[in-house]
Amino acid sequence: MAFELPTLPYAKSSLGAKGMCEETLDLHHGKHHQAYVTALNGFVEKDSALQGKSLEDIVRSTYNDAAKAPVFNNAGQHWNHIVFWQCMSPNGGRMPTKLEAKIKEDLGGVQAFKDAFKAAGASQFGSGWAWLVLGPDGKLKVTKTPNGANPLATGEGKVLLACDVWEHSYYLDFRNRRPDYLQNWLDNLANYEYAEAQL
Numbered sequence: 001m002a003f004e005l006p007t008l009p010y011a012k013s014s015l016g017a018k019g020m021c022e023e024t025l026d027l028h029h030g031k032h033h034q035a036y037v038t039a040l041n042g043f044v045e046k047d048s049a050l051q052g053k054s055l056e057d058i059v060r061s062t063y064n065d066a067a068k069a070p071v072f073n074n075a076g077q078h079w080n081h082i083v084f085w086q087c088m089s090p091n092g093g094r095m096p097t098k099l100e101a102k103i104k105e106d107l108g109g110v111q112a113f114k115d116a117f118k119a120a121g122a123s124q125f126g127s128g129w130a131w132l133v134l135g136p137d138g139k140l141k142v143t144k145t146p147n148g149a150n151p152l153a154t155g156e157g158k159v160l161l162a163c164d165v166w167e168h169s170y171y172l173d174f175r176n177r178r179p180d181y182l183q184n185w186l187d188n189l190a191n192y193e194y195a196e197a198q199l
Contacts, residue, residue, distance in 0.1 A: 076148030133157035
């Protein structure tokens with residue numbers, strides 16, 4: 001069965017007031033994410049070893065395999081974006097109490113978390129992702145990955161929040177100001193209710 005582009009959990013126009021315009025979502029979801037899905041399906045169609053595997057299995061089994069890098073890049077990006085769309089909301093930016101308490105306990109407070117997350121995303125050279133994960137030790141941590149890599153592949157923990165720092169995710173709205181995009185994302189777009197639900 002072919003992988004499919006997921007439907008956005010909100011209208012494309014609904015994040016505009018929060019700093020992500022409809023054109024950004026149209027290009028990012030409808031063109032970039034769709035291209036990863038199309039390419040991944042093409043690889044699966046040609047490789048019987050991939051057929052019948054879940055997306056998560058493909059991501060894990062192709063990570064750090066140079067011969068499978070094109071498969072991993074597209075599978076990783078498909079998985080990353082499925083999570084990314086859920087990590088934003090028209091009602092974003094509101095921190096629920098359970099998550100806030102966990103962030104305070106593990107990361108020193110909401111501001112310390114935001115500073116660390118913004119630093120991770122801003123310092124990721126080139127393309128990549130910033131993440132809030134629940135590590136195998138039960139503690140929250142902020143991390144980053146290059147290109148299409150993710151904590152599912154690296155084994156760093158369960159993803160609570162994912163922020164895309166590839167230029168196509170912010171260039172129409174913030175031009176080359178990635179730190180401003182990240183600050184706005186944390187303050188206005190991040191779906192902390194989704195993150196708390198992952199706990």
